[in-house]
Amino acid sequence: MKRSMITKVTWAGLWLGASMAMSASAMAHSANNAAEVNDVTAMIEAIRAATQRFEDVNVALAEGYVPDPSGQCVSAAAEGFPAELGDMGIHYLRPDLLGITTVEPRVDGNGIHLDFHTPSILLYEPQADGSMLLVGVENLVFQKAWEAAGNSEPPVFAGRPWDHMADDPSTASDEAHGFEPHYDQHVWFRTNAVPHLEPFNPLVNCALFAG
Numbered sequence: 001m002k003r004s005m006i007t008k009v010t011w012a013g014l015w016l017g018a019s020m021a022m023s024a025s026a027m028a029h030s031a032n033n034a035a036e037v038n039d040v041t042a043m044i045e046a047i048r049a050a051t052q053r054f055e056d057v058n059v060a061l062a063e064g065y066v067p068d069p070s071g072q073c074v075s076a077a078a079e080g081f082p083a084e085l086g087d088m089g090i091h092y093l094r095p096d097l098l099g100i101t102t103v104e105p106r107v108d109g110n111g112i113h114l115d116f117h118t119p120s121i122l123l124y125e126p127q128a129d130g131s132m133l134l135v136g137v138e139n140l141v142f143q144k145a146w147e148a149a150g151n152s153e154p155p156v157f158a159g160r161p162w163d164h165m166a167d168d169p170s171t172a173s174d175e176a177h178g179f180e181p182h183y184d185q186h187v188w189f190r191t192n193a194v195p196h197l198e199p200f201n202p203l204v205n206c207a208l209f210a211g
Contacts, residue, residue, distance in 0.1 A: 040158045044196055047137060048189050050117035055134045057092070060122055065092040069103070070178050073126060073206035080173030086202035088186070089135055090209070092122040098140060106167075108180040110145040114155060116187055123186070126208045135204050136188040143181040154183045163199050 054060045068091040072078070076085035097120035099111025113120050120139050124132035141155060143164070154161045166181035167174050176182065188196045190203050 047116045047187055051137055054122050057132050060092050064094050073209035074177055075206045076200045080171050080175050085200040087204045087206045089123045089125045089204050094120045106180050107178055109142050112141045112146055112149050125204050128208055135190045136186055138184055138186045140182050140184040157185045160197050
């Protein structure tokens with residue numbers, strides 16, 4: 001209310017009513033935000049439960065996941081982003097879910113798989129003893145395939161549009177880590193200092209990667 005020239009005495013009832021309405025609106029917004037956070041948390045926990053067996057990387061291998069052929073442990077710094085964003089880790093891929101059609105000169109495919117309970121990519125962090133810890137999952141759809149399926153907007157998960165990744169040939173870094181332009185969405189299991197759906201996680205570290 002911007003009527004600063006009107007006395008608060010004359011408009012006391014309306015002023016109070018407006019203030020109460022604004023407070024009620026703020027409370028409702030806060031409650032909605034809390035509900036959304038709870039919903040996302042529940043979704044992540046359901047995905048974690050559905051993929052828990054992949055904590056044993058041998059189970060992942062037995063079910064068709066293969067180590068990223070690039071042999072990389074992906075970090076924000078290596079992809080041309082600020083190092084403080086963190087890392088992604090080592091990717092284990094399901095070629096069938098990604099619909100891989102070619103790997104040269106860049107990886108391309110026709111899959112449009114969206115189910116995070118059976119993700120197309122598993123994310124592992126290397127540990128000091130040589131083992132790997134499952135820290136999240138990812139789904140990826142190639143932009144051309146997604147648009148060919150009749151989609152004009154990126155996929156959405158938990159109200160968030162997936163990230164668009166494409167290499168910038170003018171930089172030394174490969175922002176799409178060897179893939180054709182695509183949309184991807186990460187879901188992190190590890191407690192994160194930023195939302196659990198960001199592409200990199202500052203609490204995931206590639207420092208122990210032996211290469």
